[in-house]
Amino acid sequence: MKILLAGDYRYEWYQEAAASALERQGHEVVRFAWFDFFQYPSLKGRIQIRLMLGPAFGQVNDEFARCVKFVRPDLVFTWTCWPIWPDVIRQLRTDSSAIWVSYINDDPFSPTASASHWRFFKTSIRLFDIHFVFRHANIPEFYAAGARVVKLLRAYYVSDIHRPCELSKHDLQRFQSDATFVGHYEDDGRVDYLRTLLAAGLHVRIFGAGWSSKALRGLPLSASGIVPVYGDEYAKAIVGARCALCFLSRHNRDTYTRRSFEIPACGGLLLSEYTDDLATLYEPDAEAVFFSSPVELVDKARWLVNNPEQARRIASAGRARCIRDGHDVDSRMRQMLDAVVEHTGNR
Numbered sequence: 001m002k003i004l005l006a007g008d009y010r011y012e013w014y015q016e017a018a019a020s021a022l023e024r025q026g027h028e029v030v031r032f033a034w035f036d037f038f039q040y041p042s043l044k045g046r047i048q049i050r051l052m053l054g055p056a057f058g059q060v061n062d063e064f065a066r067c068v069k070f071v072r073p074d075l076v077f078t079w080t081c082w083p084i085w086p087d088v089i090r091q092l093r094t095d096s097s098a099i100w101v102s103y104i105n106d107d108p109f110s111p112t113a114s115a116s117h118w119r120f121f122k123t124s125i126r127l128f129d130i131h132f133v134f135r136h137a138n139i140p141e142f143y144a145a146g147a148r149v150v151k152l153l154r155a156y157y158v159s160d161i162h163r164p165c166e167l168s169k170h171d172l173q174r175f176q177s178d179a180t181f182v183g184h185y186e187d188d189g190r191v192d193y194l195r196t197l198l199a200a201g202l203h204v205r206i207f208g209a210g211w212s213s214k215a216l217r218g219l220p221l222s223a224s225g226i227v228p229v230y231g232d233e234y235a236k237a238i239v240g241a242r243c244a245l246c247f248l249s250r251h252n253r254d255t256y257t258r259r260s261f262e263i264p265a266c267g268g269l270l271l272s273e274y275t276d277d278l279a280t281l282y283e284p285d286a287e288a289v290f291f292s293s294p295v296e297l298v299d300k301a302r303w304l305v306n307n308p309e310q311a312r313r314i315a316s317a318g319r320a321r322c323i324r325d326g327h328d329v330d331s332r333m334r335q336m337l338d339a340v341v342e343h344t345g346n347r
Helices: 012-024 043-051 055-071 086-095 119-127 138-144 169-175 190-199 231-239 259-266 276-281 294-306 308-324 329-344
Strands: 002-007 028-033 075-079 099-104 130-133 150-152 177-182 204-207 241-246 270-273 289-291
Touching: 002 012, 002 055, 012 028, 012 075, 012 329, 028 055, 043 055, 055 086, 086 119, 099 119, 099 329, 130 138, 130 329, 138 150, 169 231, 177 190, 177 231, 177 294, 190 204, 190 294, 204 231, 231 241, 231 259, 241 259, 241 294, 241 308, 259 270, 259 308, 270 294, 289 294, 294 308
Parallel strands: 002 028, 002 075, 075 099, 099 130, 130 150, 177 204, 177 241, 241 270, 270 289
Antiparallel strands: none
16 A cells, blocks of 8 residues: 655654554655744744744645646555644545555544644544544544544554663663653643652652743742653663553643553553543553652652552563553554444455
8 A cells, every 4th residue: 555644753752653663564664844944943934834824835735736646646644733724635635546645643532632733633624534633522522523433553662762761870860760751841730740740859850841930939940951852862761660650631632642551661660640441551550650640740750769660560461561562653553444444445
């Protein structure tokens, strides 16, 4: 099958990882990256994205249309399709026999989502053959917006990135901790959890974006020392922690997240906010450890730090479950294509 996979291509674990997985399964994949048109993070690009208006949008849509017409794909697979105009999709659908599939890992129907940012996509929902969504809550919302077929397609881990690794003496100095959180700042209660851990005397590290001095107010941490980590450093940050923390985005109404798979795949111990959804993915206290309050988080983190052998067994069982249940990118892409075949009869 010839597949055109269009998306941002900003981070290797999203569109590029999916494209590579599809190629490993014998498909021809043509990549179309639209983020470069905005010359991000230039001021001009950021303004256009914020306003959803400007010359970059015309360039993206013209080039996307030319690419679809030239490649003549069997499947057009768009990933979080926020910049493409509905009229362009409608015309391209008229001119070709390709199957149109959308995947979106954000939450365009969140009460806090930007209406202007998602206006093109929401108008286009009824134009796709199949929508794959990240969370259960989006399934009825997409149907209500006119979608034909909506399927859950969870996040995944990428085995080349999210894997166990050895830490040098220098790595241990940088990454060793009682509890580490790798992720962005969000005003959803995660700071309160971190504050409670620190007040209990646990050694906590944070890596990620958006951690300003304002966000860290009241915490004995410096924003200048909190930086994102990617690739090998991401895996080392997970492996270096006795407990790898996972908080769930209220903005995106998440009941699980990418880290729910990446942490166990790295061999880390998943210490996560509890949801009924997560309890179907891992057996509580046997394959992952969950908490529902700051007090419970501290109690469980202390127990894990003081019982390293039991913690290692839980981490090992979590990794085995994650692998056994097929939460890797190759399995996800097979799942996506199987659904395409089921609903369109094409391969």
